[in-house]
Amino acid sequence: MTRRSPVDAAAVAASQAVTADVLAVARAGRERVSLVDSPPGAGKSTLVRAVAAGLARDGRQIPIVSQTNEQADDLVRDLSSDLTGTHHSVGRLHNSSTYEPPDDLRAEPRIALSSDIAALQECSVIVAPAKKWAFIDSGQHSWPLGIIDEAYQMRGGDALAEVAELFDSLLAVGDPGQLSPFTTGDESLIRGIERSPLASAANVLLNSHPNAYQRMLPVSWRLAxxxxxxxxxxxxxxxxxxxxxxxxxxxxxxxxxxxxxxxxxxxxxxxxxxxxxxxxxxxxxxxxxxxxxxxxxxxxxxxxxxxxxxxxxxxxxxxxxxxxxxxxxxxxxxxxxxxxxxxxxxxxxxxxxxxxxxxxxxxxxxxxxxxxxxxxxxxxxxxxxxxxxxxxxxxxxxxxxxxxxxxxxxxxxxxxxxxxxxxxxxxxxxxxxxxxxxxxxxxxxxxxxxxxxx
Known part of the structure; x- marks a missing residue:
């Protein structure tokens, strides 16, 4: 008796189709804002890396905005592995005083570490938390496309506003079922106002671009x-x-x-x-x-x-x-x-x-x-x-x-x-x-x- 396949072939095809569509839209460059929703364990980071690596192979430099140093480090590790055997390198932009690069990132020759964006200009992909990107002068540095990872964890009123001018267009990826940004203070004075600082970056982007390109990854690889x-x-x-x-x-x-x-x-x-x-x-x-x-x-x-x-x-x-x-x-x-x-x-x-x-x-x-x-x-x-x-x-x-x-x-x-x-x-x-x-x-x-x- 033939054992039933442990992986749903139709699910694999559906997931790959969404990734291919998102990459094609990013390559075309016609969308000002693209938003990809991802359920738990659906391969959100895999999508981000696939798009970044694909565009890097086209000769573009791709900046990625993460929400934490840990997320940035994980993306850099995986991107470095994805680009093995190519001439592409990955840049990790970081704070000069509060960040200590992990030893494995220091030891990888395909990874460049710097607190200065100018030192990473030869890198095909540059990854940093939003707080670091906020210090980059948009008058001196800008990119046709930026990728925001974990867009539902990012505050739209300040964190998004501080980096948006760096990019002509944005690809935002995140899980709408995750926790939204919150505060322990009294939020009654800012509830209901347009572009509230507590609204997620994903929601702010949808409010300002209601006709944005939207897709959802249809498969969870974590959940049975x-x-x-x-x-x-x-x-x-x-x-x-x-x-x-x-x-x-x-x-x-x-x-x-x-x-x-x-x-x-x-x-x-x-x-x-x-x-x-x-x-x-x-x-x-x-x-x-x-x-x-x-x-x-x-x-x-x-x-x-x-x-x-x-x-x-x-x-x-x-x-x-x-x-x-x-x-x-x-x-x-x-x-x-x-x-x-x-x-x-x-x-x-x-x-x-x-x-x-x-x-x-x-x-x-x-x-x-x-x-x-x-x-x-x-x-x-x-x-x-x-x-x-x-x-x-x-x-x-x-x-x-x-x-x-x-x-x-x-x-x-x-x-x-x-x-x-x-x-x-x-x-x-x-x-x-x-x-x-x-x-x-x-x-x-x-x-x-x-x-x-x-």
């Missing part, structure tokens, strides 16, 4: 079919699918019992890709001790149960500490989980600190085999706009390749029904394509069959 279906339905107005076929990946625990809810939710998640551990309903402080204990114990159970992963290429590897993450909402939760988990890991002979524990904001762009997520609304009395935001829950539920376990207090449905509109609508403000209240209800509805009471 059961994960792509839930995330797509709950968080995206345009649907996408998984690039792998059902059963192409597998997570198995050889030493997992079935004695309590934690064992059962782990086993269920390994089999189905999802688990919902529901603690008893209660209003709790932000660092709910029972939720902290459950998350830390789940991580330790997963490690001691000797998990093994199989991917779509039939590679088999152990579920070690570096392949597991815990996602939370607040830094107070992060600190508390970190402290309790590290003590448990040390007691069980594992390396403290090896398991990633971080907020949704910091987990954007990362992926793991197994993720334990603390629901933003767990234990709360109300549904504030911060905690109900669709992007926050979307990030937490879309970092995994094998399985995700969501931990929460019971009563979320009643909590949402009691607070159907957490904040007023603002005239003149572009409304989000996906409503956070509806997204949360969709997730709970889809996870109902995966619910296990603690």
């Amino acid at each position: 079919p059961q994960a792509a279906e839930l995330v797509s339905r709950a968080f995206y107005s345009a649907q996408f699918r998984a690039g792998t076929t059902a059963g192409a990946r597998r997570l198995q625990f050889s030493q997992l019992g079935n004695e309590d809810p934690l064992d059962r939710v782990l086993g269920h998640a390994a089999d189905s890709g999802w688990g919902l551990l529901e603690l008893p309903q209660a209003y709790m402080p932000v660092d709910d001790a029972d939720a902290v204990q459950a998350l830390a114990e789940l991580v330790c159970r997963a490690l001691t149960a000797q998990g093994r992963c199989r991917d779509e290429h039939d590679r088999i590897y152990g579920l070690d500490e570096g392949r597991i993450a815990v996602g939370v909402t607040h830094t107070a939760q992060k600190r508390r989980v970190r402290a309790v988990l590290d003590q448990m890991l040390s007691e069980r002979g594992f390396l403290p600190g090896a398991v990633v524990v971080d907020t949704a904001n910091r987990l954007q762009g990362r992926q793991f085999e197994l993720v334990f997520a603390w629901h933003p609304l767990s234990g709360r009395h109300d549904t504030s706009s911060f905690h109900i935001e669709a992007g926050r829950l979307c990030v937490l539920l879309s970092r995994h390749r094998q399985a995700c376990v969501l931990v929460t207090r019971a009563g979320l449905e009643a909590q949402l029904e009691a607070h159907p509109q957490p904040e007023p609508l603002w005239l003149g403000e572009r409304q989000l394509a996906v409503d956070g209240w509806e997204a949360n209800l969709s997730v709970l509805e889809q996870l109902a069959e995966h619910r296990i009471a603690a």
Whole structure:
């Protein structure tokens, strides 16, 4: 019997077609603004690199605007590899006082590092964070096309405005389901104004260029079919699918019992890709001790149960500490989980600190085999706009390749029904394509069959 292909050939073709179209549009140079939306793990960075490398081979110099130094470094590494065997080099423009280039970038002869744009003029591609590009004088330096990576994470009111004059046209790429720019201050004075500083660069570009060329990458290569279906339905107005076929990946625990809810939710998640551990309903402080204990114990159970992963290429590897993450909402939760988990890991002979524990904001762009997520609304009395935001829950539920376990207090449905509109609508403000209240209800509805009471 012939085994079914682990990779969906139609998905491969659909993804390649979008990349080819975007590259053709960039080459033609007729569009002032192009926007490509990308669901989680759809190959956004691969698209950026493909367009940049393709145009570089045409003899053009391509600037890329990232949002962080880490993103810039990753792009430079991958672009250098993509251009192996060619005469093209990659430039990394950086701050002279606060940035220390990683050793591997220093050692690569195809990578040029400098704080001076003039020193990188022979490079085919130049990569830098937006904050560094903002210091380049548009009167002395400009380019026909600039690429913005993570356009939904970039603020449009200041960060975009500071770099836009450098480029005659822009190709912006990003994930509309990710977290939007936000502030901890009082934003009431700027809500609803045209080109609010809190609007994402992607939304500002669409507001100013409503006829912009738009495409969406149609396939997630990170999320398995059961994960792509839930995330797509709950968080995206345009649907996408998984690039792998059902059963192409597998997570198995050889030493997992079935004695309590934690064992059962782990086993269920390994089999189905999802688990919902529901603690008893209660209003709790932000660092709910029972939720902290459950998350830390789940991580330790997963490690001691000797998990093994199989991917779509039939590679088999152990579920070690570096392949597991815990996602939370607040830094107070992060600190508390970190402290309790590290003590448990040390007691069980594992390396403290090896398991990633971080907020949704910091987990954007990362992926793991197994993720334990603390629901933003767990234990709360109300549904504030911060905690109900669709992007926050979307990030937490879309970092995994094998399985995700969501931990929460019971009563979320009643909590949402009691607070159907957490904040007023603002005239003149572009409304989000996906409503956070509806997204949360969709997730709970889809996870109902995966619910296990603690």
